[in-house]
Amino acid sequence: MLHLIRTGVAQTRADLAKHTGLAPSTVGLRVDALQRLGLVTEGGDASSTGGRRARVLRLEASAGHVGAVALGAHHVQLALTDLTGRRIASVEEPRTDLTQAPEAFAAEAWTHLQRMAAEAGVDPAGLLGLAVSVPAPIEHPGGRVVQPSFMPAWHGVSVPELFAAHTSAPVFIENDANLLAYAELHGSGWAAGASPGTDGPEHLMAVKLGTRIGCGIVSAGRLHRGASGSAGEISHTGVTGPGVIPCTCGVPACLESVASGGALVADLRQRGYDVADATAVVRLGDAGDPVVVAQLRAAGRAIGSVLAAAANFFNPSDVVLGGVMSSSAPLVAALRAEVFERALPLTSGALDVRTAVDGADAGLRGACYLALDEVLAPARVQARVAAAGQVA
Ligand SMILES: [Zn+2]
Incomplete structure (x- = not known):
């Protein structure tokens, strides 16, 4: 019942009875219990389509x-x-x-x-x-x-x-x-002052492009963790190119050792650049350093090729990019091009590749x-x- 109230599906005791199929007296007892815990308040008037106006049930924001x-x-x-x-x-x-x-x-x-x-x-x-x-x-x-x-x-x-x-x-x-x-x-972020909604994509892949690379999956509106929690671990897929950082996975030239922020930092240091972290790499790319731009594009292509295969397999409506490397225009442009070039028309036709809503937090x-x-x-x-x- 609290879930129905939280998500706005039910606003009144009558709504709760309708959605749960429980008798009004049972609904009443349960709502009273939630009120005694301080989790639910009842007040104001629900918009009415005639007859007696009903009191609106709300989750009490300050109950914890x-x-x-x-x-x-x-x-x-x-x-x-x-x-x-x-x-x-x-x-x-x-x-x-x-x-x-x-x-x-x-x-x-x-x-x-x-x-x-x-x-x-x-x-x-x-x-x-x-x-x-x-x-x-x-x-x-x-x-x-x-x-x-x-x-x-x-x-x-x-x-x-x-x-x-x-x-x-x-x-x-x-x-x-x-x-x-x-x-x-x-759905929408804190900047809009909004509470979490339930209107986000039902089938999505969220790709964290930071010092490492990770991917989370939402399937049919639920987080999909897999049998043991490793669903979405695309980062240790073997790709073309030398791995520049050691990885615990044991796969030679895994995606993370070739194209992660950490790999790009290590590669640039080997070339004599003084870069502190992945943010510094993004900045050099934004400033147009040709070596760094070429490196970011190559990383974007490597990530895009792995994502295209994953998208063909999973058929998401959205591939959402987050993490510091997702703010690199050359990397994201190459990634998008690779995904749309390699994904099947039936996959790519329904696909939006975009950055995360309020990605920083x-x-x-x-x-x-x-x-x-x-x-x-x-x-x-x-x-x-x-x-x-x-x-x-
Ligand atoms: Zn690895």
Whole structure:
């Protein structure tokens, strides 16, 4: 019922009875239980088509909050949102020590979240859940990091266990590209001041082009993780060209070792360029450095050829690009050309290749939305109702 209210499918008790097929008296008991938990308020008048006006049911935005932590190669983003997904606070911090132990990272992130809650005047005890985005394959179910292509200290780490030292709220972990896909599924960004919608594409591939390469899949309106969590791992497909960074996958010249931001940085350094990170590569490309532009185009073609095969296989309506390398015009132009040249007409005719909505914080938003969907899932709400000794 809370899901029907959250998504706007049902606005009144009568709507709930209609959509669930339950008797009005049963609906009444359950709505009363949700109201006693503070999760639902009832007020105002629904637009009426005649007869008695009904009171509108709404999710109470301030009945708690969720947190999100998005770990990148060179930065960490953190956010808090209310229960409708509106942003309470968000920050981005540079990540300077890439060898930092996972335990120390969790402690630091937790301190940041506590400070953000205090500064926003939010009761820290109202934290209902926390989602953590990691740029690595995540075993599912289970939630362990498996063979991250950088950050070797994170292999086998259970992120929920790391945070259990700091909070009793449930902690969820997800791959960064999957969260980019999740954000797209939920439509418009924070900049529009909007809460997450349900009007995103039903079949999409979200490609994270950062220091590494990742891909998340939404199929039939749901995040598709596969049997063990590795769905969408296109980054270790063998491609043409020398791999310039070592990769844990063992595939010679895998896509990530040839065309990721990390690979481009390593390649340019070998050629004598003084580049700090993938952002610096994008800037050199924007400035028209011919060597860098040629390199970005080659990377775009390599990524596009792998995406074309994946698109033929999966038939998405949208291929959404996020991450710092997705802001490189030469790379994206070459990627698009390669996809449309190689994909079947039946695939490419329905296909939109585009950049992510509000890409800079899309993964972070995806993490917030995932945390909300988890903490407001029927089973968890049911457990809270039961724990409060109320009508289940
Ligand atoms: Zn690899």
